[in-house]
Amino acid sequence: MPFFGFKGGIHPDYNKSSTSGKPTETLPVRVGDKFYLPLSQHIGAPAKPVAAKNQQVKTGELVAEAGGFISAAIHSPVNGKIVSISHVVHPMAGRMEGIVIEADETNDNYEPVSDEGSFQQIIQRAGITGMGGATFPTHVKLSPPKEVDTLLINGAECEPYLTCDHRIMLEEPLKVIKGAVLIKEKLNIKNLIIGIEKNKPDAIQLFKRYGREYGFELVPLYVKYPQGGEKQLIKSCLNRVVPEGKLPVEVGVIVHNVGTAAAVYEAFYERKPLFERIVTVTGAVVTPKNLRVRMGTPILSLIEACGGFLGVPKKIVMGGPMMGMAVTSVETPVMKGTSGIVVYREEDMPDLTKYPCIRCGRCVDACPMLLVPSIMDRFVKREMYEELEQHHVLNCIECGCCSYVCPSRRTLVGGFKTSKRHIMQIIKERGAKNA
Amino acid sequence: MPDRKFLVTFSPHDRHPETTNKVMMTVIIAMLPIIANSIWYYGYYAVKGYVLTALFCVGFEYLFDKISGRPIAIKDNSALLTGLLLAMNMPAAAPWWTMLVGSFVAIVVSKQVYGGLGQNPFNPALVARVFLLIAWPVEMTSWVRPSPVIHGFLFDTVSSATPLGTLKSDLIAHGHVVTANLATYTDQLIGNVSGCMGGDGAIFVLIGGLFMMNRKIISWHIPVSFLGTLFVFTGIIWLINPQRTIDPFLHIISGGAMLAAFFMATDYVTSPVIKRAQIVFGIGCGLIAGVIRIYGSYPEGTGFAVLIMNAFVPLLDKYMRPLSFGEVKK
Structure with missing residues (x-):
């Protein structure tokens, strides 16, 4: 398989070595632990609670059903009692409605999801969303409106620090592969490609062995961020360009993360709903680890399981350093899309002294979507949304390459994120006016 | 649960180590061979030129920031860079006051009045050079024959x-x-x-x-x-x-x-x-x-x-x- 690559991108310090060689440990559930389940852990409508306060629930039991087609069900991560249905901490929204469950018994059994209905319905019932961070409900992606000829499994893990996908590929390669083959067969897709970045040679070596047996092509990917961005990965592996504003289906491709493939395998063959995941806990903690954690576990428990903070923590990031969210509180729970926890001390923080934009053009060269961030930033400051729309700000994938390379430390991607929201609102209003 | 206040910023949380002041300093380092060469051939006159333009440019940057109530921006090294570039664009024996006027034109007229670093449409050092060339054509075209420093640091100028x-x-x-x-x-x-x-x-x-x-x-x-x-x-x-x-x-x-x-x-x-x-x-x-x-x-x-x-x-x-x-x- 030839490798085509994409323009732009950056080479940050990957910092993966402190956890990449460490086997995943399971974080044990203790009686009395509380689990916080926000109703919106995914893209789309929030889930609707179907359990009541003080109700006893079992691990894997449905506690909130999908709030629509683009939504995902939520299951209890433990055997326990619902102590409240009110507000829980959420990294994006501050606080939002959620269910709190207190564990009263510890075991590894779970309530299996029913195997009635179609493949997509089973996946939907298991509450699976993309495990890479974007958390798009998986059953939606598995119901393509067009013919798909290629299933691309994303093992790039291009975010610095994170190693959870790497560990899944090493520890449960057959779950990943069989999950991918399952999707391929259920959707009658012709080609299966698994892409892994070359900085994981052990995973590439391992997957090579299974290539012929399971009928997939392995593409070792050039190490560059954001190689694992959906559109970049499709360009790199297939040389197809997803048109602006369109989904990968447009060019006959669907992309799933390796973690998602493994979750699909577990949902279909083991009837296991999504109530736990692997999280890389790294940065300024005493012993960085890869942990298998139940959903809803407050991140403080993860940090304590890693021996606590190393020094005085200044910033805690949920996800990777490039696209992750800084959280305000250690009460923030692990959610379906939580791939990592990265702790920064004051001394780990980059020099953030701001200067005026000197038009050096580094952001223009780094943008994998071929935008012109330095010019667009001027429009952001003046709130010139029409100009921004003409400069295709909606095509921005928010990867953060522009801000990463900016020597003047401008808030480039941050401005584009907020502007995108404004523009979406303007487009909505425009539509309403015309209707 | 102990709750601390953590810093919340937009992603990305890591940055490339290159910063604007370091970029400017690297350009200044890149100019060292040129500066050394001009000192070799013009001795005292070169040293005087570089020192004066650098001082004047940084000084005007400081003064303008101070008067206009802006944060003092001399730490970004851009004024120093402009000063050195201006000297490179002048004859070795140009009088000190042309350097003063040139620095004023470079820093104040062609940079600060547009809004400071990053806002100027024209290269400040070149605007200053062209201004001086048109305003004082004689002083700006009084070229000096180079004389290697081994023949004397301060030498009598011979026009050429x-x-x-x-x-x-x-x-x-x-x-x-x-x-x-x-x-x-x-x-x-x-x-x-x-x-x-x-x-x-x-x-x-x-x-x-x-x-x-x-x-x-x-x-x-x-x-x-x-x-x-x-x-x-x-x-x-x-x-x-x-x-x-x-x-x-x-x-x-x-x-x-x-x-x-x-x-x-x-x-x-x-x-x-x-x-x-x-x-x-x-x-x-x-x-x-x-x-x-x-x-x-x-x-x-x-x-x-x-x-x-x-x-x-x-x-x-x-x-x-x-x-x-x-x-x-x-």
């Missing part, structure tokens, strides 16, 4: 025309190139000719330029398209009639071509941010410089060329914007 100046007057007087009056390649390359402090000594400018490329401060686009166009354009004229001008190799190592291509035209603020626009920008610079040298009344035109192309930067950036990923052309 620049090679390009000699060429121009020969063409006017005799109607053709007088080969005997041309500077040798070696003298041009090492800077043993009279001229601006930083312009001559092509080899040292090249070392600085390659250093900046190596440190990824500049890319090849502007210098190569600039010098390439100047080479090709003057080469064509020379091939048609060798009596009309000097050979293209001598052209790109003479005067301020090298300095302009590597240090002036590549100024971030006043050059395009889009790579293919940078190539057009460089071609424009090379072409205008060549036209002025051969057909203009000034012997040297690289400064004017860069300033003229500076004016086109917003247009180039606007109309040469690449299609974004997956963008469908309307």
Whole structure:
């Protein structure tokens, strides 16, 4: 398989070595632990609670059903009692409605999801969303409106620090592969490609062995961020360009993360709903680890399981350093899309002294979507949304390459994120006016 | 549960170690061979020139920030850089007050009044040079014959025309190139000719330029398209009639071509941010410089060329914007 690559991108310090060689440990559930389940852990409508306060629930039991087609069900991560249905901490929204469950018994059994209905319905019932961070409900992606000829499994893990996908590929390669083959067969897709970045040679070596047996092509990917961005990965592996504003289906491709493939395998063959995941806990903690954690576990428990903070923590990031969210509180729970926890001390923080934009053009060269961030930033400051729309700000994938390379430390991607929201609102209003 | 306040910022949370003040410092380091070379040939006059322009430029930056109530921006090193570049664009023995006025024009008139760093449309050092050249043509064209520092740090100046100046007057007087009056390649390359402090000594400018490329401060686009166009354009004229001008190799190592291509035209603020626009920008610079040298009344035109192309930067950036990923052309 030839490798085509994409323009732009950056080479940050990957910092993966402190956890990449460490086997995943399971974080044990203790009686009395509380689990916080926000109703919106995914893209789309929030889930609707179907359990009541003080109700006893079992691990894997449905506690909130999908709030629509683009939504995902939520299951209890433990055997326990619902102590409240009110507000829980959420990294994006501050606080939002959620269910709190207190564990009263510890075991590894779970309530299996029913195997009635179609493949997509089973996946939907298991509450699976993309495990890479974007958390798009998986059953939606598995119901393509067009013919798909290629299933691309994303093992790039291009975010610095994170190693959870790497560990899944090493520890449960057959779950990943069989999950991918399952999707391929259920959707009658012709080609299966698994892409892994070359900085994981052990995973590439391992997957090579299974290539012929399971009928997939392995593409070792050039190490560059954001190689694992959906559109970049499709360009790199297939040389197809997803048109602006369109989904990968447009060019006959669907992309799933390796973690998602493994979750699909577990949902279909083991009837296991999504109530736990692997999280890389790294940065300024005493012993960085890869942990298998139940959903809803407050991140403080993860940090304590890693021996606590190393020094005085200044910033805690949920996800990777490039696209992750800084959280305000250690009460923030692990959610379906939580791939990592990265702790920064004051001394780990980059020099953030701001200067005026000197038009050096580094952001223009780094943008994998071929935008012109330095010019667009001027429009952001003046709130010139029409100009921004003409400069295709909606095509921005928010990867953060522009801000990463900016020597003047401008808030480039941050401005584009907020502007995108404004523009979406303007487009909505425009539509309403015309209707 | 102990709850601490944590810092919340937009992603990304890691940054490339390069910062604006470091970028400026790297450019200054890249200029050290040129500065050393001018001190070698102009001794006391070079030291005086660099020190005065640097002090004046940083001083005006400080004063303007202070008076206008802006944060003091001298730590970004850009004023120091402008000062050194201005000195490189002046004759070694220019009087101190031209340096004072030049620094004022560079920092206040052509940078600060537009809003400071990053806002100026024209290269500050070049605006100052052109202003001085037009306002005080005698002082700005009183060239000094170089005298290696081993013959004395402070020496008596002997006035001497620049090679390009000699060429121009020969063409006017005799109607053709007088080969005997041309500077040798070696003298041009090492800077043993009279001229601006930083312009001559092509080899040292090249070392600085390659250093900046190596440190990824500049890319090849502007210098190569600039010098390439100047080479090709003057080469064509020379091939048609060798009596009309000097050979293209001598052209790109003479005067301020090298300095302009590597240090002036590549100024971030006043050059395009889009790579293919940078190539057009460089071609424009090379072409205008060549036209002025051969057909203009000034012997040297690289400064004017860069300033003229500076004016086109917003247009180039606007109309040469690449299609974004997956963008469908309307």
